[in-house]
Amino acid sequence: MAKDFKRSYKFAVKTSLYLTLFMGFISALLLIFAGVFSWVLLFAFVISCFVFSFLIIQYRVEFFIYKKIKKIYQNVSILSAVPLKPGQVSTDMNTLSQEVEKFVEGKKLEIETLKIRDSYRKEFxxxxxxxLKTPLFTVQGYILTLLDGAMKDKKVRKQYLNRAAKGVERLIYIVKDMDMISKLETGELNLKFEKFDIVEVVQGVFDLLEMKAAKKNITLVFDTEYEPVWVKADKERIQQVLTNLIVNSIKYGKKDGTTEVTIEELSQKKVIIRVSDNGEGIEKKHLPRLFERFYRVDKSGSRKEGGSGLGLSIVKHLIEAHEEKIFIESSFGIGSEFSFTLEKAEKPRGITDSPEGA
Ligand SMILES: Nc1ncnc2c1ncn2[C@@H]1O[C@H](COP(=O)(O)OP(=O)(O)OP(=O)(O)O)[C@@H](O)[C@H]1O
Ligand SMILES: [Mg+2]
Structure with a gap:
C-alpha cells in the first residue's frame, strides 16, 4: 500500500471548467449591464477563474481524500498500519478502490487462516x-475396585495393580510424546549431530523389535547385505524415527509378512533410507493428514494396538529438525513405504571394519 498512487487532475479540471463557464457567463452579463464589456477583461477573468478554482479544488480534494482514506486505513488495518503521506494520495479513485480491494482480499485470507487454525486447535x-481420558479412567476403575474390597483377594489385587500400572505407563508414553512434539515445535529440542553407521542403528532396532515382530511372524530384514554407511545426524533421534516406522510396519503389517529396510545413495551428499512393508496399506485420502498429531486411519479398529497417532507426527518433526525430507508411498491392501533422507558423512578416521559409531 505504501506506493505512490497515480495522480489524477480530471476531476479538478472538469469542475473548474464548469465553474469557469458559469462564472464567465455571469461576468459577461454583468460587464454588458455595466456598459464596460471588453473581451480582454472577460478573457483575463475567465483564465484567472479557471486557474484559481483548479488549484483550490485539486488541493482540497487531495487533502480531503487523504484524510478520509487515512481514517479508513487506521480503522481497518490494525495489524499493518501503513503511515500515509499526503503525496501518496490522489484523486484517482480507481487506483484507490483497487488498492482497498486488494487489502480486503488479504484480510479475508488472514481470517480464513485464523479460522482453520482455530478449528485445528479445538480438534487438537x-x-x-x-x-488421556481412556487410560485415566482405566486406572481409576481398577483402583476404585481395589478400594471397594477387591484388594482382599491377593490374586485379583496383583492383577488389578498390574493393569493400573499399564494404564499409567500408557499415560506417561502419551505425555512424553506430546512433550517431544511441543519441544520440537518450539525449537527447544537441540539435536546432537554425530557421525554414525546407519546400518548398525537399523540392525539395533531390528534386534529390539524382534520379539514384537515374532508375535505376528513378521520378518525384519535388509534388502541386501550392507557395508557400513556413514551419516551425520542425531543418532538417538534417528533411532527413534526408525523405531516408530518399524513398529508401525509391524502393527499394521500382515501376519507372516516382511518389513524390509533399504539404504540407497540419493545424491553425492544424501542417502535415503526406505522402510517398506507388505501390510494393510493406506488409502490415498488419508495420506495428506497422516503426519498430523493424533491422526489415525482407523479410529476404532486398530485402537487395540494402543496407538495414539503421535508416532508419525514425531517422525516428521524429527526429520524436519534435521532439515531432511520424508516421503510416503502406499497402496491400499498391498503395503506401504516410508522413506527419509540423511546427510552422508565421511568414514571417521581410525575406524576399520566393524565400527562402533563416531
Ligand atoms: N506401515 C503402515 N501401514 C499401514 N498403515 C500405517 C502404517 N504406518 C502408519 N499407518 C497408519 O497411520 C496412522 C498414524 O500412525 P502413527 O504412527 O502416527 O500413529 P499410531 O501408530 O496409531 O500411534 P503411535 O505411533 O502414537 O503409537 C496409524 O493409525 C495407521 O492407521
Ligand atoms: Mg505408530
Missing part, C-alpha cells in the same frame, strides 16, 4: 483429552 484439544 479434543484429541488430547480423549487420549
Amino acid at each position: 484439544m479434543g484429541n488430547i483429552s480423549h487420549e
